[in-house]
Amino acid sequence: MTVDRLALAVSLANEAGDLARSLRSDPERLKITEKGPMDLVTAADHAVEALVRNRLADADPAASVLGEEEGRTGVGRACWIVDPIDGTVNFARGTPDWAISIAYFDGKALTVGVIHAPDLGLTAAATRGGKACLNGVEIRLDAARPIGPIVALGYSSRGSLPEYLARIEALLADGIEHRRHGAATIGFLGVLAGWFDAYHEPMLNIWDAAAGLVLIEAAGGIVHHDPVASFLERPSEVLAETGQIAGLRSLLSLEAFGAR
Numbered sequence: 546m547t548v549d550r551l552a553l554a555v556s557l558a559n560e561a562g563d564l565a566r567s568l569r570s571d572p573e574r575l576k577i578t579e580k581g582p583m584d585l586v587t588a589a590d591h592a593v594e595a596l597v598r599n600r601l602a603d604a605d606p607a608a609s610v611l612g613e614e615e616g617r618t619g620v621g622r623a624c625w626i627v628d629p630i631d632g633t634v635n636f637a638r639g640t641p642d643w644a645i646s647i648a649y650f651d652g653k654a655l656t657v658g659v660i661h662a663p664d665l666g667l668t669a670a671a672t673r674g675g676k677a678c679l680n681g682v683e684i685r686l687d688a689a690r691p692i693g694p695i696v697a698l699g700y701s702s703r704g705s706l707p708e709y710l711a712r713i714e715a716l717l718a719d720g721i722e723h724r725r726h727g728a729a730t731i732g733f734l735g736v737l738a739g740w741f742d743a744y745h746e747p748m749l750n751i752w753d754a755a756a757g758l759v760l761i762e763a764a765g766g767i768v769h770h771d772p773v774a775s776f777l778e779r780p781s782e783v784l785a786e787t788g789q790i791a792g793l794r795s796l797l798s799l800e801a802f803g804a805r
């Protein structure tokens with residue numbers, strides 16, 4: 546059976562978005578609980594992951610799945626990588642910056658990436674070596690230096706607070722604005738949409754990043770992260786950039802902080 550994984554991921558993400566929104570509309574069914582510091586989970590996170598897993602079991606039965614809520618199931622190197630709701634805190638509070646993230650790793654490389662942000666009306670889809678599209682329109686990231694550079698940042702309790710604050714300081718000292726939207730997927734989408742010149746987070750899990758990395762690379766951007774084999778096992782530092790801000794990687798690096 547040949548599986549059109551890009552089409553499958555887009556249709557799953559849309560179905561998942563509808564389910565998440567319908568569950569949020571009934572606070573009784575949302576059941577918000579705390580997983581850890583600054584980390585919520587709702588009944589919608591679990592329901593969306595279950596839906597995606599059921600659909601994948603029918604449409605791509607040989608593939609294994611790595612999902613944020615249920616971990617890795619199945620065998621083999623190839624796997625789907627799913628964040629059922631990225632930006633759960635935003636989702637639970639009713640702000641629009643959350644998304645469903647679905648990616649495919651073929652055992653060697655991340656090959657499919659879809660981010661669907663229902664409240665923003667944005668869907669980005671790409672294959673490795675193919676096109677990156679935002680709401681059906683091909684995106685090519687511009688190489689011209691931006692006026693008013695902005696870097697979107699992510700921070701979680703996995704990372705070091707002094708290092709996060711030092712990065713903000715380094716950016717501001719260089720005349721670069723920063724934003725934090727509380728959803729890595731919105732950072733990646735924002736780079737594609739032209740809102741930001743880069744997204745950076747020091748300790749990101751692969752389900753937060755996999756789809757975004759495929760999208761940014763396919764659009765002609767540059768991504769930096771640990772090799773996928775180790776990223777599947779533990780968080781990695783991630784930078785996804787248009788390349789418009791010269792020297793951004795070294796500006797954000799810890800070595801640079803030491804030198805300050």
Ligand code: IPD
Nearest residue numbers: 631632633699700701727728729
């Ligand atoms: C989190 C968000 C947040 C990022 C964290 C993620 P979740 O995902 O993407 O912006 O900084 O690293 O864990 O918990 O909302 O799926």
Ligand code: CA
Nearest residue numbers: 628631632753
């Ligand atoms: Ca996430």
Ligand code: CA
Nearest residue numbers: 613628630631
């Ligand atoms: Ca999540």
